[in-house]
Amino acid sequence: MKLPVPLSLALRELRHEWLAALCFIAALVGVLAPLLLLLALKNGVIGAMVDRLVEDPANREIIAMGAESYDAAFFVRAEGWPETGFIMPATRRINAQASAVRNPATRALDRSVPLVPSAPGDPLIASDRGVLPGSVWLSSELASALDTTEGSEIEMLIGREVDGTRETARLPLTVLGVLPSDAYGRKAVFLSLQDLLAVEQFRDDLRLSADDLDRAESSPERYASFRLYARDLNDLQPLMNRLATEGITARPRVENVALLLGFRDNLNLLYGFIAVIAVLGFWASMVANLRGMVERQRVSLSLLRFLSMPHRSVARIPLAQSLVLVGIGVMLTLVLVLPGLVVLNTVFQAPSGDPVARLGMSDIGWVLALGALTGASAAIWAMRAAASISSEEVLRNG
């Protein structure tokens, strides 16, 4: 295929002035490679770390501070708030604890285990299989202490004292699953509200015998507490405001949520700032280089005009050169950076197994598009200069 004349001349000139072209490309790679590496790191371990911090449900939890109690109507209202991600009534803290939990198979036993009411949709249990009456999830630490796994049968022991005599009720439970270690860092049983209320009722109602525990039924008029999670971090403050209008004193579990949000936003801003400064710097350098190239080629371009090459065709020569140089620069950068990322990910393995540095196809597409845009816009001054070169200059220089 025959190339258009301006492109053909542009390529021949670049080949002839290969050293200048090489310096131009080296300057481009020098700017682009660290920028791509930074982007890859941001996409990789840094981004994953920040996302994990931002997405950790614990950071979205709101804790009630006062000694109020909450009726069923409050929970209906709270579930309807758009900022609410998950809300769960809870019992008094003193009742939300099993005397012990044991694994009959191994006889492993753990005492004073916290009980956390849960339900399908609980953000701590990232699974479709939420708790049911008689079926629970265990925190990783507790599962490890009991030497139990998903599908095991365990036994929960609830103690009370009646007239100085200690009574213990036993509740058999099926382990539906074990939470990942980073989801909940303490020992806990995640159980249905119905089971938790049964525990509370057994402790409070001395008429119930230990054998009646699994038949206890209770629907209290008011609940002593709740577990509440905002839909996302940005909803945390509006949700606090709603609670305040309900007269409820509460605080977020993580004090520095604003700092966390700021960190995420600032990281994006910081990268954007670095990228803009780097691209602007390179753009300015390209503008000057391309303009300088036109000046070096002035007599030749005038000769082309003299030989009847149209202005617009002469102007396309620096444009073609800019796009070719940027194209080669971007390709060379990718050829250097992509294998570099493989090496980086092999040498520095993240504990989570996630890649330390990552570049997606969309990132590469953006880099190519940005390169083409930068190359084309940087060539405008050079194009104008080339188009303004007259045929008489070669006569004066001849």
Add this chain to the structure above:
Amino acid sequence: MAGPVVHIRNLGVRLSRNFAVVIESLDICRGERLVMDAPSGAGKSTALGLVCAAIPDSGFPDRVHQINGRDVCPGLPRESFAGPEALGFVLQTNSLVPFLTAQENLRLPLQLTTQRAQPEWERHLIETLGLRRLLGHLPSALSVGQRQRVSIARALLGMPALLLLDEPVASLDPANVGKVEHLIAQLAQEAGSAVLLASHQAQSGVFSDAPRLRCDVLEHDGVHYTLFNRPVAISQRAWS
């Protein structure tokens, strides 16, 4: 084609506040040859630039400028009247594109106007000017004389109606001057091109008997004018 290849009246340019070059009267027919013999600095190159419209004129009153019967108006795209079939030009130096080989330079004017050379004529030019072994070389690998020969071949490859020569042998060593002038005259005759030669050393050699453009210098209102005229009496002499 009937009529002059170039028809000019009062075509001039003011190069500064007090200096202007004007071609008052010039007609050249196909096959004619004409010498512009004036002292160095008089404005010969400027006059050639005006003829081929490489230098825009200053729009003096009663200006007429026609190439191949076509009016050359200000702003007219150069490619519309200065194609390789209309004009060929040999500069004193700097006339080759440094990043193209001799052969690519040779074909460049035709390539720019998407025309093709007549193979027989191209071969003839290459053989006559002794370029065969030089075609693959870049200009930097050629001597001054070799570069001028490539430049002459390029100017004639389109068989132009008018061949403009700006001191084409000035940079050559004296031993080659006569030989190159002879080749130019021979090949221009074969191409049927009119020749306008700007030179201050055409008193001898193959162009010594060619008609001269008269060059006068006058001062008017503080402006020095260099005026080029073709005397009417010799304007109809055909080149033989």
